[in-house]
Amino acid sequence: MAPAEPNHAPFKVQGEEPYFAEELEGWNGYIEWEKYPEKKKQAAEILSRYDFPVPPEFQLEPLPKTNPILEGVRWKYYHYAMGPTLKNVPEISWKYVQKEKSPDMIHVLEFPYNGEPPRTEITPNEDFFVRNHGGIPEIDAEKFVFDVGGLVNDPKKITLKELQDESIFPRMSKTASLQCSGTRRIEQIHEYPGDGDELINAPWAEGAIGTARWTGVSLKKVIKYCGGLKDGGKHVEFYGADTYFKKGNVYNYAVSVPYRKVKIHEVMLAWEMNGKPLPRIHGYPLRVVVFGFIGARSCKWLYKINVIGQPSLAPVQMKEYIYYSPQIGKHNNTYSNGFSIQTMPVSSAIMTPLNHDQIIHDGKIKLTGWAYSGSGWPERVEVSGDGGNIWYEVPFDKLSKKVYYSWRVWEYDLPVDAEGWLEFCVRCWDNALNASSPRRIAL
Numbered sequence: 001m002a003p004a005e006p007n008h009a010p011f012k013v014q015g016e017e018p019y020f021a022e023e024l025e026g027w028n029g030y031i032e033w034e035k036y037p038e039k040k041k042q043a044a045e046i047l048s049r050y051d052f053p054v055p056p057e058f059q060l061e062p063l064p065k066t067n068p069i070l071e072g073v074r075w076k077y078y079h080y081a082m083g084p085t086l087k088n089v090p091e092i093s094w095k096y097v098q099k100e101k102s103p104d105m106i107h108v109l110e111f112p113y114n115g116e117p118p119r120t121e122i123t124p125n126e127d128f129f130v131r132n133h134g135g136i137p138e139i140d141a142e143k144f145v146f147d148v149g150g151l152v153n154d155p156k157k158i159t160l161k162e163l164q165d166e167s168i169f170p171r172m173s174k175t176a177s178l179q180c181s182g183t184r185r186i187e188q189i190h191e192y193p194g195d196g197d198e199l200i201n202a203p204w205a206e207g208a209i210g211t212a213r214w215t216g217v218s219l220k221k222v223i224k225y226c227g228g229l230k231d232g233g234k235h236v237e238f239y240g241a242d243t244y245f246k247k248g249n250v251y252n253y254a255v256s257v258p259y260r261k262v263k264i265h266e267v268m269l270a271w272e273m274n275g276k277p278l279p280r281i282h283g284y285p286l287r288v289v290v291f292g293f294i295g296a297r298s299c300k301w302l303y304k305i306n307v308i309g310q311p312s313l314a315p316v317q318m319k320e321y322i323y324y325s326p327q328i329g330k331h332n333n334t335y336s337n338g339f340s341i342q343t344m345p346v347s348s349a350i351m352t353p354l355n356h357d358q359i360i361h362d363g364k365i366k367l368t369g370w371a372y373s374g375s376g377w378p379e380r381v382e383v384s385g386d387g388g389n390i391w392y393e394v395p396f397d398k399l400s401k402k403v404y405y406s407w408r409v410w411e412y413d414l415p416v417d418a419e420g421w422l423e424f425c426v427r428c429w430d431n432a433l434n435a436s437s438p439r440r441i442a443l
């Protein structure tokens with residue numbers, strides 16, 4: 001087996017260049033894998049011909065001070081190896097980063113693109129965090145259509161125009177946060193250095209969360225339009241047009257949510273973000289937004305909805321974003337002894353000051369941050385300047401408005417009478433009195 005070329009531009013495919021045709025005219029960078037097992041097999045065979053570079057060493061070393069922090073070389077190779085249809089996707093994706101995101105984003109991973117907002121308060125589209133597992137497909141909205149099938153009485157293909165026709169579907173708008181459960185992964189990586197992640201996982205800090213006003217249609221209305229559920233329909237699976245690589249195999253990005261979430265209008269098919277069409281990088285022309293659930297369920301570049309009897313068996317649902325009981329560690333975990341994360345737990349973080357900032361103070365230091373709960377809203381936020389001994393409640397007028405399924409940003413002028421090394425913490429309670437564990441930063 002020959003090693004993949006260390007110089008990744010341009011990558012040379014060994015043997016004959018493979019060719020996988022685009023699935024649809026007007027959709028660039030979308031290969032349908034899920035319908036064609038033989039095509040998947042062929043892709044796996046091609047991938048098995050290469051020794052791709054080993055995962056980066058950042059788990060054992062400090063992160064580089066570059067921006068982008070990590071490049072994601074292996075993912076670029078995977079795409080190059082699939083031939084002309086996916087080869088340019090890394091380049092195209094980077095073009096959209098530059099076009100659609102603000103220049104001060106912290107690029108935690110160049111490709112697949114993952115980016116955190118700069119440490120400021122609220123999130124306009126250009127600053128909204130991005131979590132991608134693959135490249136950005138270019139889909140022509142005029143030619144866009146998605147399938148609704150599986151356990152529904154009247155499977156249909158629906159165009160964007162139809163979905164936007166208010167005589168068929170009532171429209172909804174909702175302000176809601178999206179949080180990736182990878183938020184603060186860098187702390188987890190530091191807890192278990194070198195001990196596991198075989199993927200190049202973006203070294204997220206506190207920024208994998210953002211809040212936007214989404215506009216679209218409740219998925220329940222779409223299911224109703226398709227004749228309602230057939231007996232046994234309990235979960236709804238979503239497919240995205242991007243190509244997702246896992247352990248030498250290819251897939252389309254796929255996840256599911258239980259129908260009970262759809263039934264209470266907490267799953268939206270959205271085409272607008274903060275009053276503008278969805279940016280390509282956030283799923284244009286159509287994405288799912290699931291309020292209160294882990295961001296992974298909010299499938300971007302949606303092209304297929306499939307009603308099924310059990311949760312999706314796709315790798316993102318079953319093999320990623322899972323949690324374990326305390327007895328399970330990186331040494332003994334398996335996919336089957338974990339549980340898919342769905343509702344996001346309550347959490348809070350300090351956004352400013354940053355770790356190791358040096359501050360000259362006159363008895364007060366301003367802290368800013370966010371608090372969020374996937375089961376409602378944060379009710380109370382407390383901060384400490386001495387590692388968690390004395391706590392101060394953030395007064396309610398220093399917390400942003402309470403909105404169901406949205407974060408509350410906060411600020412507080414913390415009394416500080418010490419000099420030298422300080423440890424700041426934040427904790428919060430949500431409306432059900434679930435508490436978040438304190439988050440520390442030191443300076």
Ligand code: MTE
Binds near residue numbers: 134242282294301
């Ligand atoms: N949908 C597709 N098709 N592909 C992806 O890689 N990433 C998911 C989700 N939907 C993803 C996706 C994850 S893990 C998160 S946290 C959110 O999208 C992030 O949404 P954003 O990039 O718009 O902020």
